[in-house]
Amino acid sequence: MQHTMIFEDNKMYLNIGPSHPAMHGCFRVLVELDGERISKAVPEIGYLHRCFEKEAESHRWDGILPYTDRLNYVSPLMNNVGYCMAVERLMNLEIPERANWIRMLICEVSRICDHLVCLGANLVDVGALTNYWYLFNERELFVDWIEALCGARLTSSYTRIGGLSRDIPSGTPEILKKCLKGTSKALNQVEKIIKRNRIFTDRTVGVGVITEDDAISYGFTGPCLRAAGCDYDVRKVDGYYHYDDVNWDIPVGESGDTFDRIFVRFEEIRQSSRIIEQILERIPEGPIAMDRGNISLPPKHDVYGSIEGMIRHFKIVMEGISPPPGEVYSCTEAANGELGFYIVSDGSDRPYRIKVRPPCFSIYQAYPKMIEGHTVADAIAIMGSLNIIAGELDR
Amino acid sequence: MDQSIDEIKKEIGEDVIEISLCDGEVVLKVESTKWKDVVDALKDKCKFDMLIDLCAVDYRDGDERFEVVVHLYGLGIKKRIRVKSRCSGEIQSVCDIYPAANWFEREAYDLFGIHFEGHPNLKRILCHDNFEGHPLRKDFDKRKRSDILKPNDLMDEM
Numbered sequence: 001m002q003h004t005m006i007f008e009d010n011k012m013y014l015n016i017g018p019s020h021p022a023m024h025g026c027f028r029v030l031v032e033l034d035g036e037r038i039s040k041a042v043p044e045i046g047y048l049h050r051c052f053e054k055e056a057e058s059h060r061w062d063g064i065l066p067y068t069d070r071l072n073y074v075s076p077l078m079n080n081v082g083y084c085m086a087v088e089r090l091m092n093l094e095i096p097e098r099a100n101w102i103r104m105l106i107c108e109v110s111r112i113c114d115h116l117v118c119l120g121a122n123l124v125d126v127g128a129l130t131n132y133w134y135l136f137n138e139r140e141l142f143v144d145w146i147e148a149l150c151g152a153r154l155t156s157s158y159t160r161i162g163g164l165s166r167d168i169p170s171g172t173p174e175i176l177k178k179c180l181k182g183t184s185k186a187l188n189q190v191e192k193i194i195k196r197n198r199i200f201t202d203r204t205v206g207v208g209v210i211t212e213d214d215a216i217s218y219g220f221t222g223p224c225l226r227a228a229g230c231d232y233d234v235r236k237v238d239g240y241y242h243y244d245d246v247n248w249d250i251p252v253g254e255s256g257d258t259f260d261r262i263f264v265r266f267e268e269i270r271q272s273s274r275i276i277e278q279i280l281e282r283i284p285e286g287p288i289a290m291d292r293g294n295i296s297l298p299p300k301h302d303v304y305g306s307i308e309g310m311i312r313h314f315k316i317v318m319e320g321i322s323p324p325p326g327e328v329y330s331c332t333e334a335a336n337g338e339l340g341f342y343i344v345s346d347g348s349d350r351p352y353r354i355k356v357r358p359p360c361f362s363i364y365q366a367y368p369k370m371i372e373g374h375t376v377a378d379a380i381a382i383m384g385s386l387n388i389i390a391g392e393l394d395r
Numbered sequence: 396m397d398q399s400i401d402e403i404k405k406e407i408g409e410d411v412i413e414i415s416l417c418d419g420e421v422v423l424k425v426e427s428t429k430w431k432d433v434v435d436a437l438k439d440k441c442k443f444d445m446l447i448d449l450c451a452v453d454y455r456d457g458d459e460r461f462e463v464v465v466h467l468y469g470l471g472i473k474k475r476i477r478v479k480s481r482c483s484g485e486i487q488s489v490c491d492i493y494p495a496a497n498w499f500e501r502e503a504y505d506l507f508g509i510h511f512e513g514h515p516n517l518k519r520i521l522c523h524d525n526f527e528g529h530p531l532r533k534d535f536d537k538r539k540r541s542d543i544l545k546p547n548d549l550m551d552e553m
Contacts, residue, residue: 328418
């Protein structure tokens, strides 16, 4: 915390952040303290602003993909999917069936990873340190699978416009089933430790309450909205990919407090596990990317083995993809809520404008209101339960 | 989908320049003077109760070079709508209709320099207060650098 403290009418002003281990990223909140209680708070964002939208305007459509990894860096695969889906909708492309199912699979795996990180860190915030290892051990196994999938643990850049960069690694069903089993065990253990724990419930029940109406008017989406009692989920509403074809439920909370937000995430991990099990049963064989000359790169043996393949490869690498002029708003359900991409194309090989609608941006707006009247320690716990990710908040 | 277009036409027909369908989504174009009325009517009469996104685009053509775009969603009716308006740099704020618009409008002000009349706290949000220029404008000089020496005070918002 910076040492700018001003005393005035018994009020103390305190900067929390921007660099503080409890802040889960680079955020700064200036709070007015009345004793230990926060009477007013002013957040400042932008510390992680890296001009994603401006940068995107000078990059080719396919060259933007690595930048999307850095939006929500806890679940980068989902940003890849969100971006590629938006461009595909702009170009009216139908990707192969297998790619659809694999995209669903990686989204659900990322959702589990994201929630495990959020829960682990949030429980540390309220003093329950042990659970961190129970949850992070399981996440580690998922991340190992992601590493086998795309060669990177965080900066995945796995999807491509028109499909995927490579197929899932061999033995995936067995690996993931083992991971899911471990996750389910860890969740049960953690739940046993915290659910009826007096300290935990004192710290979370009735803390950081946001009512359903407020949550809607602030534009909340994702687990934070569902914890307040509204069952909005882009996966059910838009039914993109095959979310309509698998059985799963939307967990909904009642009071919109920290406790509900934590347990909605618990339940979402279980639902994602259900979805993954069904995907593993139903994932069809087939190509993983479209076989279209002007969109996806040909297989490597074609590039080296035939003149047509080499020309096709050369043309895509040199000229890139050019979607028709137009605009699209496409959204997916990311771990924190609705991740939207509003894209305007002028028909060239670079986007005219890309606007990312990060779920955290709307949620963090309500943060000052949620922490007013609470103690500083509660403010940290509330922030953790909202799962604000600086990467997508500041872009 | 045609049915929803008819409904919207019935409620706010005279304020709309153009109404169309784009990728299954209703798109409205309105005059900047009618901006707030249309958004208000969409919330009150057409039940679009959630503001998903608000942003701007710089087309750099003529006087009305900016386009402000808002995406709304109706939880009950399960429909999305996009409303667009061209403006020359000033438009009404919709903050008091949708509190969610607050930061989105600040962002559009920060990155494009669009003034939202009636916004309670229109200041920069992603860039530093002393930053010069509006970076997402197409004529922004990308090589320009600014020195930011002091952190923002924030006491003005207290």
